[in-house]
Amino acid sequence: MSPLITIFLLVFIGQLVTWIGKTVLLDIAYNAYLWVIRSPLAARQRALKTQIMANKTELMKTSAQDQFAKWAKLRRSVDKGLADLEKLNSEIASAKSGFAMKFNTALWLLTTGLQFVVGWWYRKQPVFFLPEGWFGPLGWWLALPFAPAGSVSVGVWQMACRRVIVVGERVVKDFIGPSTVSADPSEKSATSTPNNTPKKESEKKDS
Numbered sequence: 001m002s003p004l005i006t007i008f009l010l011v012f013i014g015q016l017v018t019w020i021g022k023t024v025l026l027d028i029a030y031n032a033y034l035w036v037i038r039s040p041l042a043a044r045q046r047a048l049k050t051q052i053m054a055n056k057t058e059l060m061k062t063s064a065q066d067q068f069a070k071w072a073k074l075r076r077s078v079d080k081g082l083a084d085l086e087k088l089n090s091e092i093a094s095a096k097s098g099f100a101m102k103f104n105t106a107l108w109l110l111t112t113g114l115q116f117v118v119g120w121w122y123r124k125q126p127v128f129f130l131p132e133g134w135f136g137p138l139g140w141w142l143a144l145p146f147a148p149a150g151s152v153s154v155g156v157w158q159m160a161c162r163r164v165i166v167v168g169e170r171v172v173k174d175f176i177g178p179s180t181v182s183a184d185p186s187e188k189s190a191t192s193t194p195n196n197t198p199k200k201e202s203e204k205k206d207s
Contacts, residue, residue, distance in 0.1 A: 003118070003122045003125060003127050003154060003157075004127050004128060004157065006118060007115070007118060007119075007122075007127070007154060007157055007158055007161060008157075008161045010111070010114055010115050010118060011115065011158055011161040011162050011165060012161070012165060013110075013111060014111040014112065014115065014162075015162065015165045015166070015169070017107065017111055019169070022104065022107065025103075025107070026100055026103055026104075029099075029103055030096055030099055030100075030103075033099065041088065041091060041092050041095065042092070044088060045085070045088050045089070045092060048081060048084060048085050048088060049085065051081055052078060052081040052082060052085065055074055055077050055078045055081060056078055058074055059071065059074040059075060059078060062074060115158065118154070119154045119155060119158060122154045123145070123146045123147075123153075123154060123155075124146045124147065125147070125154070126143070126147045126148055126151030126152065126153070127147075127151070127152045127153065127154060127156075127157040128151065128152055129150055129151045129152075130142065130150055130151065130152065132150065141156075142156050143156075144156065
């Protein structure tokens, strides 16, 4: 694949990650990870939540005065379940924190890190050559830092791709965004005063 397409795809993927959000991607990846490995922690959490809800429902149906022994037993069961759930949530949060660190590292390597590697690998190779005389004496700037004169370097092409994608994002947002249409003042007054609104006394006298 040519450097032109490779760099554009890498920049686009990096911007796509920014649009979606790392937090959203982390949640999706972590849920998929739990589903693949069949995490016992997640299964215990679901079972414990179901048991707590069942005990709470039974507790609400039990009278503390008429059935105190049963009520006290259910109360202790609910309290113990909530304490166990809090400990389990701490374990899950700790496991997710470790997964998040690995996920963010992998995401950085696959986006920003890979862009650095590709930029260094093709640092002396022109992405494409410009027609002679297009930018005059400023043409040398487009070849910085190591590309041949009269060409566009990898670094400049990366910046151009990122800029075009960001501008394209704004155009799409403006196009699909909610349009505010200003209403006609006469229509506003007509709608604000219904036809069946009774006239004031002064208006009746004038008529």
